[in-house]
Amino acid sequence: MVKLILVAGARPNFMKIAPLMHALKDHKSIQPILVHTGQHYDVKMSGQFFEELNIPNPDINLEVGSASHAVQTARIMEGFEQVCLKENPDYVLVVGDVNSTAACTLVASKLGIKTIHYEAGLRSNDRTMPEEINRLVTDAISDVFITTSIDADENLLHEGIPVEKIHMLGNLMIDSLVAQLPKAKATKLNFKLLNRDKPIELGKDFQSGQYGVLTFHRPGNVDEKESLTKLVHLWGEISEQIPLVFPVHPRTYKNILQFGLQSVIESYPKLFFIEPLGYLQFIHLVSNSSFALTDSGGIQEETTYLNIPCLTVRPNTERPVTVWEGSNKLIKTEEIVHEVQLIIQGKGKHGTIPKYWDGQSAERIINMIEGISK
């Protein structure tokens, strides 16, 4: 029996881990152990994803919580070392690019445990992003590299990773999307405005196919007063042309309150700030929208699969396949209003679905792990 520890820590990890846990249920030769680092801990950022994606309760929760990067990473390392020493797994599998990803890879590789990185090789080439540092650290010491697109393979080869260690097997986030889309579309959109007890209804306050979904949480966009103030005013301006629904990330909301921007938001009746949504309501919201305006990584992929125009407000992306093949466009803050106008006129970007983004990635990944562990 191969003992495999799977690590999940933050919200975008959960939809990548879910299809693997399902494929490993009652598996004959691989015994999964699920470790939650507790990097995200709120019901809205963690618990409801486990429930809706039907992920079994973690075998171990390190409960590290929020802290500075160094403290959070250190706490994860300390806790995860004990887990590895106790369980003595054959492999540790990490996903994505969050602090939990880098921390657990570092611990396992120093204990001589083989590490597998799913979503290896993505590069924004922007070292001001904490995620880019996590990607570089993780890929520098991993043993097995699972990629989601060919640009990632090229990046790894360029960094000297031998070709036989790289496996392009598709996109687990799309596995979750394919599996849950029918259920998501049947889930009622039911939310209230953040900090105001006002219910917002689809069909009344905003109409199917005639609204945009907003998500912003990158430190580069939301941590400075000047850039966040500029963005809030732009969102308001756009909402006067087409309603915007924003399930707000806690990081962003904390800053909105701190910079005194709540009154600006309240002055725009069609700028709907709501609590973070669970997976099913969020996917329903996106799949029904006319566009997404975002700085997230995962949403660039989900909109590419759904072929919905996505405007990514960042100078770079680690997911260029969503631009050259999909419906994603990288834009500057000053271009937001013009780009949204193009979409309203029916001139939004559409594309095709990248190779292996087909709902079968977990099966390919488990087959590969079985193969290498023989």
Ligand code: UD1
């Ligand atoms: C983290 C990831 C980022 C990912 C994002 C998705 C890193 C370096 N960053 O960023 O790559 O895109 O998750 O959400 O790993 N908070 C809560 N409840 C929670 C978790 C956090 O309220 O359950 C608040 C805390 O005040 C915390 C802040 O959100 O300080 C930011 O959380 P943190 O985990 O530090 O980073 P994210 O911005 O979420």
